[in-house]
Amino acid sequence: MLITTLVEDLGQDPEAVRPDTRLGELEVDSLALLELLTILEDEHHLQMPDDVGAFSNDPTLAEVADYLQSVQGSAAPLADAVKDGAV
Amino acid sequence: MSDCVAVTGLGMVTAAGNDAASTWERVNTGVGTARLDPQLEGLPVAFSCRAEAFEPAHILGRTLTWRMDRFIQLALVAARQASADARLEHDSVDPLRVGVVIGASGSSGASGAAWKKLIAGRPQGISPTTIPGSSANMAAGEVSLDIGAQGPGLSVNTACASGSTAVSIARDLLRSGTCDVVLAGGSDTACSTFMAASFDKLRALSRRNHSPEAASRPFDAERDGFVLGEGAAVLVLERSEHAHARRAPVHAYLAGAALGCDAYHSTAPTPDGSGAARSIRAALASAGMEPSDIDHVNAHGSSTTLNDLSEARALRTVFPTPPPVTANKGVLGHSLAAAGAIEAALTVMTLTHQQIPPTANLGRLGDGIELDVVTKAPRALHMRSALSTSFGFGGQNAVLIFTSP
Numbered sequence: 293m294l295i296t297t298l299v300e301d302l303g304q305d306p307e308a309v310r311p312d313t314r315l316g317e318l319e320v321d322s323l324a325l326l327e328l329l330t331i332l333e334d335e336h337h338l339q340m341p342d343d344v345g346a347f348s349n350d351p352t353l354a355e356v357a358d359y360l361q362s363v364q365g366s367a368a369p370l371a372d373a374v375k376d377g378a379v
Numbered sequence: 380m381s382d383c384v385a386v387t388g389l390g391m392v393t394a395a396g397n398d399a400a401s402t403w404e405r406v407n408t409g410v411g412t413a414r415l416d417p418q419l420e421g422l423p424v425a426f427s428c429r430a431e432a433f434e435p436a437h438i439l440g441r442t443l444t445w446r447m448d449r450f451i452q453l454a455l456v457a458a459r460q461a462s463a464d465a466r467l468e469h470d471s472v473d474p475l476r477v478g479v480v481i482g483a484s485g486s487s488g489a490s491g492a493a494w495k496k497l498i499a500g501r502p503q504g505i506s507p508t509t510i511p512g513s514s515a516n517m518a519a520g521e522v523s524l525d526i527g528a529q530g531p532g533l534s535v536n537t538a539c540a541s542g543s544t545a546v547s548i549a550r551d552l553l554r555s556g557t558c559d560v561v562l563a564g565g566s567d568t569a570c571s572t573f574m575a576a577s578f579d580k581l582r583a584l585s586r587r588n589h590s591p592e593a594a595s596r597p598f599d600a601e602r603d604g605f606v607l608g609e610g611a612a613v614l615v616l617e618r619s620e621h622a623h624a625r626r627a628p629v630h631a632y633l634a635g636a637a638l639g640c641d642a643y644h645s646t647a648p649t650p651d652g653s654g655a656a657r658s659i660r661a662a663l664a665s666a667g668m669e670p671s672d673i674d675h676v677n678a679h680g681s682s683t684t685l686n687d688l689s690e691a692r693a694l695r696t697v698f699p700t701p702p703p704v705t706a707n708k709g710v711l712g713h714s715l716a717a718a719g720a721i722e723a724a725l726t727v728m729t730l731t732h733q734q735i736p737p738t739a740n741l742g743r744l745g746d747g748i749e750l751d752v753v754t755k756a757p758r759a760l761h762m763r764s765a766l767s768t769s770f771g772f773g774g775q776n777a778v779l780i781f782t783s784p
Contacts, residue, residue, distance in 0.1 A: 302441075327508055
C-alpha cells in the first residue's frame with residue numbers, strides 16, 4: 293500500500309521504491325510526506341499521527357510501514373511510540 | 380547605471396505550441412486553436428484554447444508535477460525555457476540580485492478538488508498541497524525556487540493585464556537598481572468549468588459552439604466574446620549594461636511601460652477608450668517617444684464587443700494614423716493573467732522577424748473600428764518599435780513598448 297501510493301500518487305519510480313529505500317533518497321520532503329499520509333488516511337482509512345516528527349530521521353520505507361502499523365488503533369502519542377522503539 | 384532594459388530570453392507555452400518558436404509559427408498561420416473541450420461538455424460554452432500538447436510530467440518529472448497546479452507548472456516550464464534562452468548560467472549572475480515577477484490569477488484546480496472533499500464530508504482528504512500548490516504567489520515562488528533566484532519574488536494580479544503588469548514592475552526593479560536580472564511573465568489556466576461557467580454569466584465569452592476555431596475574432600463585426608485559453612510566457616529582462624557585460628543575446632529593449640486604471644467600471648472599459656489612451660500616452664512618455672515613433676501595435680484585442688471598440692477608439696485618440704495592428708487572441712484565445720506576457724513575447728518576436736502575424740478570423744471590421752488590422756497573412760514591415768496593450772477587469776491597464784536592438 294505504501295509503495296503503491298508512492299508510485300501511483302506521488303510519481304516515484306517503481307524501480308527506486310524498495311523496503312530499504314530511505315525517504316530522503318526519494319526526495320520525499322515534509323510536504324510530500326504529509327501528502328503520503330493524507331492519501332493513506334483518506335483512501336485506506338489508516339489512522340495517522342498528528343505529529344510527524346518521527347519521520348525526521350530519514351527512515352526506510354520498511355521502518356515507515358512498521359511505524360504506521362504500530363499506530364493503527366492506538367491513541368498512543370508518537371513520542372511514546374518512539375520510546376518504545378517502534379520507529 | 381543605465382536605465383535601458385534588455386530582453387535577453389523568451390519562454391512560452393501556449394495552445395499553439397510548447398515553446399516560443401512553435402507558438403510563433405502557428406500564430407503566423409492565422410488559424411485559431413480553439414477546439415471543443417471535453418472537460419467543458421454540457422456547459423453553454425463548451426470549447427477552449429487548451430495547451431493540449433503540454434504534458435508537464437514529461438518535462439518536470441512526476442515527483443515535482445503532482446504537488447503544483449497547472450498554472451505553476453506552466454510558469455516553471457516557461458521560466459526554464461527563458462533562462463536557457465538567455466544563457467543565465469548561475470556563475471555569471473548574482474542570485475541575490477535576480478528577481479521573479481509573475482502575473483497569476485490563482486484560478487486553481489487544486490482548490491476545486493479541496494472543495495469537492497469538503498462537500499463530500501471528507502475534510503481529512505484535502506491535500507496538504509492545496510495551499511502551496513495553488514496560491515497565486517507560488518507561481519513566482521516556485522520559479523524562484525527552481526532557478527535559485529534570491530531577489531524579490533512577486534506574483535501580481537491585475538486580471539487580464541497581469542502578465543504585462545509583471546513586465547512593467549520588472550522594469551522598475553531593474554531601473555531602481557534593486558535587481559540585475561528579472562524573470563517576468565504570466566501564467567494562467569482558464570480552461571476550467573469554474574471559469575467557463577462564471578465568465579459566461581458575465582456574457583463575456585463567445586458562444587460559437589458550432590465553430591470554435593472561428594470563435595475568437597478580434598475587431599471583427601461578428602465577434603461575440605472571448606475564448607478561454609491557457610499558457611505562460613516568461614521574459615528575461617536585465618539592464619543592458621549587465622546583458623552586454625556577460626555577452627547575452629539581446630532580442631529587444633523594453634523602452635517604455637506604464638500602468639493605469641480606468642476607475643470607471645468594475646468590468647467594462649471606458650466607452651471612449653480614454654482610460655486606455657492615458658496608459659498608452661504614459662508608456663510613450665516613459666520611453667521618451669512620440670506616437671509617430673511607434674511602428675506597430677500588438678493589441679489586447681479580446682474579441683469582446685465592448686473591449687475591441689474601446690481599444691480602437693483609444694488607439695485612434697493617441698495615434699492620428701494608427702500603425703498596423705494585430706491581435707494574437709484570435710489564434711490563442713485569452714489566457715487571462717498570461718495573455719499580456721505571451722503577447723509581449725510575441726511583440727518581441729515580431730520585431731526580431733520584422734513580420735506582423737495576422738489576426739485570425741477577421742472578415743469585416745466592426746462598426747467604429749477604424750484601424751489597419753493585419754489579417755489573412757503575415758505582413759513584412761520594417762519596424763523599430765512596437766507597443767503592446769493589455770486591459771483587465773477592474774479597469775486595470777498595462778502598456779509596454781519594445782524597440783529593436
